[in-house]
Amino acid sequence: MGASVRNSRRGNLPSESNTFVGRGSELARISSLWGSSRLLTLTGPGGVGKSRLAVRAAHAAQAAFPGGVWLVELSDLRNADLLTNAVAEATGLTEQTLRPLLVAVCKHLDDGPLLLVLDTCEHVLDECARVVQELLAHVPGLCVLATSRQPLGVPGEQLLSVTPLPLGEHDDAVGLFTARATAAVPSFALTDANRADVAAICARLDGIPLALELAAVRLRGLPIDRLLRGLDSRFDLLVSPARPRLARHQTLRTAIGWSHELCTPLERLLWARLSVFAGGWDVEAAEFVCHGGPLDAEEILALLASLTEKSIVTRESHGVAGRYRMLDTVRTFGADWLTGLGEQDAVRARHLDYFRWTARQGEAEWLGPGQRMWAERLSVEHANLRVALEQSLAAPERETALELTGTLWYFWFACGFADEGRGYLERALRRAPEHVPGHTLATWAHRLVTVAPDDVDAAESVSAAYVWLAQERHLPVPALPLTGASLAVRGESARSALLYGSSTQGPGGGGGAEFFQLLTLAVQAYLLAGQGAFERCAVVAERLRAACAKRGELWMRAWGDFFVALAGIGLGRPQDALVSARAALEAKWRVHDRFGTAAVADLLIAAEAAGGEPERAARLLGVGTRLWYAAGLPQLGDIETTVFRREYARRLRAVLGDTAFAEAVREGRGLSPEAAIRLALDGTPDGVPDGDRDSAPGGADL
Template identity: 80%
Template sequence: MAASVHGGRIGNLPAEANAFIGRGLELAEIAGLLGTSRLVTLTGPGGVGKSRLALRAAHAAKAGFRGGVWLVELSELRNPDLLTNAVAQATRLTEQTLRPLLEAVCEHLAGAPLLLVLDTCEHVLSECARVVRELLANVPELRVLATSRQALGVPGEQLLTVVPLPLGEHDDAVQLFAARAAAAVPSFALTEDNRARVAAVCTRLDGIPLALELAAVRLRSLPLERLLEGLDSRFDLLVSSARPRTARHQTLRTAIGWSHELCTPLERLLWARLSVFAGGWDVEAAEFVCHGGPLDPEQVFPLLVSLTEKSIVTRDVEGLVVRYRMLDTVRSFGAEWLAGLGEAAAVRRRHRDYFRWIARQGEAEWLGPGQRMWAERLTAEHANLRLAVEECLAAPEPETALELTGSLWFFWFACGFAEEGRGYLERALGRAPADGGPEHGLAVWAHRLVTVVPEDLEAAESVSAAYVWLAEERRLPVPALPLTGASLAVRGESARSAVLYGPGGQAPVGDGGAEFFQLMTLALQAYLLAGQAAFERCASVAERLRQDCAKRGEVWMRAWGDFFVALAGIGLGHADEAVASAREALTAKWRVHDRIGAAAVADLLVAAQAARGEDEPAARLMGISRHLWRTAGLPQLGRPDTTVFHREYERRLRASLGDARFTEAVREGGELGVEAAIGMALGGEGGSA
């Protein structure tokens, strides 16, 4: 199954922020190249419009790629080793696998024709080339459209050099400037009287789209004539003092530099300090990271608004969440200015410390009513968390990296980033002495936790030992933690799992990780009781888990309580109640982005639907569950030969429906988009979840 169906839509392309102007010949050439070549790379200098052209071309190509069109934005990626993770995340593959991730990505993308857009490759060029070679070799129907200041150098690569816009009075540069000017100043209109001056501005800016857009915004404070005069005088001054560069690069830097000169001193200072963020930021983060010296925290927001009005910063709104970001070229200018001020190291440390604080807050509040908010917030801050981790790993003291990577256990484990978390935790632990303090214990425990998958019993045993260590370090009571038994139960070895499961003991309190394990112990106890067919006892333990979670306002572990109530209901013959509880569990797991949990609940719904005699819907749900396991990076758990569950229900449903009807129903479920599949599992007809 290809990645085509993820999210209930064909890919993940964002909507275009404004009208696309010109580039008709380039768009036609890209379409032709994608029809004959598997790798097309758009090259050209910064600011020339490569990313926007690729996005427009990708939108135009959607109809030809049944497997979807998927955008992987690499500008915020600082560590080349995480490039495969970025591809996995963009294409909705959860990183919960001990297999090589690139192997899992290749399997995930295979199937239908698919277009992968890799945007801004030049700073991770070697790794891009390696990953693209592997993908093209192992995913036969894949096409790649890349943007980069340099060619990737992969065999078969076709290059298209993106040049500035044509400069005549009736050409694209003038049309782009006029469109952006009208957006900035609604009263502006391109007329025969001002067309020549607009063309002169465009010529002065060499037709570079980013330079044109920055200049168009200045019409809010300057008439067109003054704008042209200012360009002439400022450019002459800045060009004469700048170090040698290509003419077009010089023009773009001069345009940005001119915008910089027109900012107030505090606006320039904020611009420079904002350059430490990756992927965006909110107001709280900007106030913490960027204040200091002449810039008070309460001044940050109005200055941020002013930079937005000048198009130095862009503002994104999704629901009630407002975030800000900068284009790469503008960010780079700010970073150079920050280095010149001698503040780069200090501001990076404040950035690091802010996100250490965010991680600690998230851990403390994860098992509470803000759980969904934290899942979404930290997912939005993923690029900044990566930067903070890298800064910690570069620090001379190893404790900061141990603390940050360990505090994020809930993010790695519950939000689908286990593979990335494992890598960071291994790097942090590799720098620290083995007899470290509480931070070391926390990181060891977190590493064992994100390494637990059903095919790894040794990891399941070691996470129990790691938690005992952590609890002792924090002077907490130590509960029995039967993860080994749970792993055996998944395999259908109920008798052996029962031997390994011991008494619960007193659950620890007063710590985010400790509370988590208090709840997990109940969940695992319910799991093992169900495996022994002790369904009434299972239901009782699961109900206790639900109540403990309800007291905290917690939803992620509460969903496991719903899961085991449903599982016990099936065993006791209460199919209707089982379906209702399983749907509650699925709703919660989906809201906090837990794809592994959603796949497990989909399995349970197969059994619940079958118990109600709804065999064809149950077979469709089996196709859905197999697809969800694939998106979680654990396709083997969706195969009928892997677990007792799948073997048993495959046999039952085939016998009831017949081979042909069963196979068709499973196929139909597996080809639904994920959102549509979740909607169907929740009782709809394949609508949006």
């Protein structure tokens, strides 16, 4: 493999959206500290630039961390108990594991020197300290860069206080203001004539970057001298004669307040109502959640554009079209204003209603042509879903939480958030008696995301819970595929075959009925393959593919492709198997199913080896190792000790020799996610599959 593959970077750092100005001494200090400390915390007040400095430092440090540089943004995390989940999600670890998640994260990150950036820790400080201490103790190659308004308090922590930018006509504060002013008004230029006014503005704002950026935008409507006079008069109103200088945090709030005053009444109202969102929103969500009273839904798009012009709202330019967000400090100001208006309960209730509706729509359309779109959409809305879930768990109507947590079964189960789903479902079930509507759905969903491979009792409990759900909703009760699998594990294959006799009959329905009908075929194919009945396995898998094709469904159809490929290997048709396995892999990758991606990658090892491509098979052995750990598995032991891997390692080593085999495995394990998928799809590590994503499932690289 070429150097371009071996040196591929791993991580999820965002690209820097505008020019970085100054901070040369801080960047040098951060770089020097990696040799003496594994935990560095950037401290300072809100708006002083900690997050931007951390991202810049992380970009600069990538060469020193071949294991990857990972950013975990915590500002939208409202529940400290989900901090480990946030780390897992950001670093590409699927939560489909029954081990303690922190143990799985430690194992996942134990892959050479890597850097974890925890941004905005102060509101989850205690949990951050606990998790960081555990990670540093169990992952020797890990370094952590944190940003917080106060230290984490972990032994060995190094602190770097981030202060406002230096003032003066030739210093960084003037440089930042000039850069942002030029971006806002391309005709603006720093000259000898206006340099003193710019320096005075920077001094008035104490060199705080966020305040400087907000002020620079005002040049779209004001000349520089008017901007300075406006700042003077606005700030003088809030400063007593006994305090000629403002404290830094008061300066920032005043700067934001000044921007607030320059908004129209409807813009202020929208700003306040938008503060209930976490992680951003689209126009449809804003129209539903924020309309009411003097604010018509039809006005919201124009008002969003106006707030964007004023830099109160940021329109995301990558990944998701038509999506907006606010900086945490700006959002906090809006939330305080919303509380002052007395509207917080009503707007939060509309937020909950909107995401309940979103969850129901996703469930209704999951087994259809919109499946990939829903996987993407719910991953993007993950922070908002968490806010809605917390709101539902605080609501007096206990059925609200049961319904929302249960309806999201497909998100928990298929998109890699089983651990988080279990937590929410358990909380909802604990607070509601069995007779409450939605209890059966939540019970079934909880058992579904708790089942582990080869766990007979858990498999039977899922089927039993589905029977209750089908009866409660007056749906046809299909045969019980998981019970059939359980019987097969116990050696009762004849009886299990009888259970599958008419399993595909009956219409679909809500609450997973169609899902279970398709799963019946998948498990039947699995059982037949396990018995070596590959011809019959292929027939059943083709029926599964046909049933999914009628719905335009990808996720379950990929399992049909998987079993067709498995049958092809068993029947000695490796080239046919490759075609089906690659189709399965691309579908699993597209719908964010890391578990399925890893399983198909293993199947491709066998197909490539059988097709006479031992070197490629060995590289895929390395790829598969990474994919399995990214999936939070194995649940029942070390992936390297499985019979499959031991056997293929033995075969491939015998063909290639020890040195070539070890090098191929190492290269496969070191590939970036996109290169790994490309290697599996067409044998080359260059580029990405058609319809590629900016990141792997869940918004982060594997």
